[in-house]
Amino acid sequence: MAIQVRVRLDEDFCREVAEVYEHAPLFAPDPELAVGYEAFQQESRRQFESVVDSGIRVVPWRGAGQPYRDSADLRAQVRETGVLKLFLTSSGHGPGPSTAPHPLRRLSGVVADGVELTHNDVFRVVHDIHGHVLGGHGFGPRGEFLATRGHMSTFPEPAHTVLFTEQIGQICWFFYGPYGHLPAPRRPYAEQKVFAYERRFLDHFHSLFDHGEP
Known part of the structure; x- marks a missing residue:
């Protein structure tokens, strides 16, 4: 029988992640984070x-729309x-063009089409x-958490901090941040930021998953 990964959605944790994202600076790089983004870019291109x-x-x-x-x-x-119809970053990722130099906007x-x-x-x-087609995960918090965990199993460890900020930070901000009370179609996407969460956030994220029979 197939083994299924399950996630326990800790909403207090999600709200804390969203709060950190909301108040984080747009651009707070450091040498270790730069290595992480380089690893993230290389593995993304390979995949x-x-x-x-x-x-x-x-x-x-x-x-129009999604x-x-x-x-x-x-x-x-x-x-x-x-x-696969790709919704481009330039079409609406975040509240508007940022003047901060984000490595993933480069x-x-x-070239595609x-x-x-x-x-x-x-x-x-x-x-x-x-995450969604092969993994079968939805667009809600549980599905996005499971998709991100799957990415962390295939991306090199230096990229995990980037994955957490780019995926879990933005997901939590979207669902549990300042616009979480609005219907999903009316919520803005999170503005992309370059910063690292404390290690305890990644550790807690990993603790939310277990395995069991479907």
Whole structure:
């Protein structure tokens, strides 16, 4: 019988993560974090190339709104068509263009359907395919926590701090931050920030998962 990873959603923890994200500076890099972002970018690109080599076509989304209604729609369309419609970072990730130099907003050199992708776009492809299509996880907090845990099993350890900030920090801010009381379609995305959470946050994150029979 297959073993299933389960997550215990600690909402007090989620609110604390969101509070830290809300008050963190836009740009607080250090040498260790720079190494983490470099490892994150390299592994994201490697996995992106693996996705494309598997036959998935990545097409930047040029329509209005989001390309998928929910995670089930994402999975169904990708499996039926072999195409992933990518919501570009430039189309609305965060409340607006930031003047802070974020490493994931830089161009990656990867081109999809005539559009050069940012490093953030490259990771979004990896996240959608591995986290939601193959992993079967939803867009809610539990699904995003499980998807991030899956990423941490394939990304090198120096990138885990970046994964936590870019995924769990932003997810918690979206669901438990200052706009969490609004319906999801009316909430803004978190502005991307460059900072590291204290190690205790990653340790607690890992403690939320266990294994059991489905």
